[in-house]
């Protein structure tokens with residue numbers, strides 16, 4: 001017998017949970033289907049554990065860099081326990097009960113489509129007027145000979161680690177690679193990164209890559225850009241990795257941070273009429289609609305694979321389901337990598353702006369030369385803010401900041417880009433003294 005609902009949400013990562021909560025609040029009879037744990041990748045093996053693990057080394061560095069305070073000791077056992085608490089000991093019993101208490105049906109199991117709006121899961125057949133697909137993404141494992149014979153961690157093993165490895169090779173030098181390298185290097189791991197692109201964080205402005213490479217090198221991380229790992233083998237207790245310039249790296253573990261692919265392969269999407277793109281992503285329109293009564297939100301769309309974007313897409317899709325259709329906009333969405341210091345960017349790079357035909361103005365500011373806050377914050381002041389603006393329209397197109405607390409103050413640029421605040425208005429804006437936010441005025445004046 002087919003069980004009918006108003007809406008079914010497949011996958012309960014941040015995007016799916018957000019959709020389910022909003023649908024339920026909108027008065028819909030909702031079923032959620034989850035193959036693993038309610039909360040998804042973000043809650044157990046990605047955002048939450050990684051940011052929890054990075055906080056202790058961040059405080060440690062802050063203390064080292066501030067005048068008049070002795071540096072506290074890092075306590076791995078204590079941090080590990082707190083990480084375990086933050087990932088709920090990989091137990092979602094309370095989450096399942098929470099949904100049940102609210103009247104949302106939870107079905108644990110792997111869903112596959114049997115028709116345009118019917119699925120089968122755990123031996124049950126369900127149908128709904130609307131189905132939201134929020135199945136997330138999985139790590140891409142690069143082809144390296146011998147990888148099966150040596151210790152390899154994806155983000156899952158890396159974020160639930162119990163012991164700090166002495167030596168690690170990270171494959172990939174973007175968000176996952178930079179954050180894990182920052183954390184491990186601070187706990188004493190000898191870290192190497194092999195990055196196939198010609199710079200770290202290759203999707204950002206080249207200056208960001210330069211600044212981040214310098215900070216990682218200062219922390220003792222060895223970076224091999226324009227390189228890939230070719231072969232891995234066991235030699236005694238060591239893993240020996242050969243990279244494509246012939247260099248051999250001797251490590252204890254290989255950590256994969258080489259990108260992710262949308263999790264669509266085993267959904268039987270052919271039953272729905274949805275055709276995935278070459279990345280395996282589900283194409284969606286402006287309101288995240290993927291077909292008649294079908295919606296896709298989060299990493300599975302590959303639009304911008306971040307938790308905040310997945311939750312925004314859920315908002316947009318559920319609004320449309322509930323009859324308030326509007327179009328998602330992806331400009332002005334921050335992209336933060338929690339390095340040391342933090343790396344934040346928003347909007348487009350100077351190169352992308354030029355390619356799009358903008359007549360651009362750019363400025364880069366060394367914060368220590370321009371504002372007071374870096375000096376009151378740490379004894380070796382640091383930080384950079386870069387801006388790109390349209391000269392004709394006199395508005396901001398993009399910004400990057402590599403500086404303490406950048407994850408917070410990047411939001412001013414985000415809002416300016418999103419709303420199209422004129423440069424004149426930003427020039428007349430007054431920030432509190434002494435804060436990092438004051439950097440915007442100095443950088444905007446430098447644009448002229």
Ligand SMILES: Cc1cc2nc3c(=O)[nH]c(=O)nc-3n(C[C@H](O)[C@H](O)[C@H](O)COP(=O)(O)OP(=O)(O)OC[C@H]3O[C@@H](n4cnc5c(N)ncnc54)[C@H](O)[C@@H]3O)c2cc1C
Nearest residue numbers: 011013014015035040041046047111136298299305306307
């Ligand atoms: C190490 C790391 C750190 C990160 N840190 C950040 C960060 O700080 N900030 C940020 O914004 N982003 C971060 N991200 C990205 C973020 O984790 C993802 O963008 C986010 O988890 C995507 O959410 P989602 O709901 O789309 O999918 P997911 O979180 O992947 O959840 C999808 C869920 O669907 C379930 N599922 C899949 N297929 C089926 C099926 N057929 N049937 C039933 N259930 C199914 C899965 O079991 C899973 O629970 C990080 C990623 C990594 C790897």
Ligand SMILES: NC(=O)c1ccc[n+]([C@@H]2O[C@H](COP(=O)([O-])OP(=O)(O)OC[C@H]3O[C@@H](n4cnc5c(N)ncnc54)[C@H](O)[C@@H]3O)[C@@H](O)[C@H]2O)c1
Nearest residue numbers: 142172173174175176194195196197257258259305336337
């Ligand atoms: N703070 C955050 O918001 C945060 C943190 C971590 C991850 N994430 C998200 O999670 C996703 C996965 O992150 P990621 O860093 O794994 O992927 P990514 O797609 O952001 O970057 C992958 C990197 O690996 C490199 N690479 C690819 N194949 C390689 C190979 N064979 N050898 C060496 N290098 C190779 C690429 O050049 C690229 O720089 C991204 O969408 C990211 O935005 C977000």
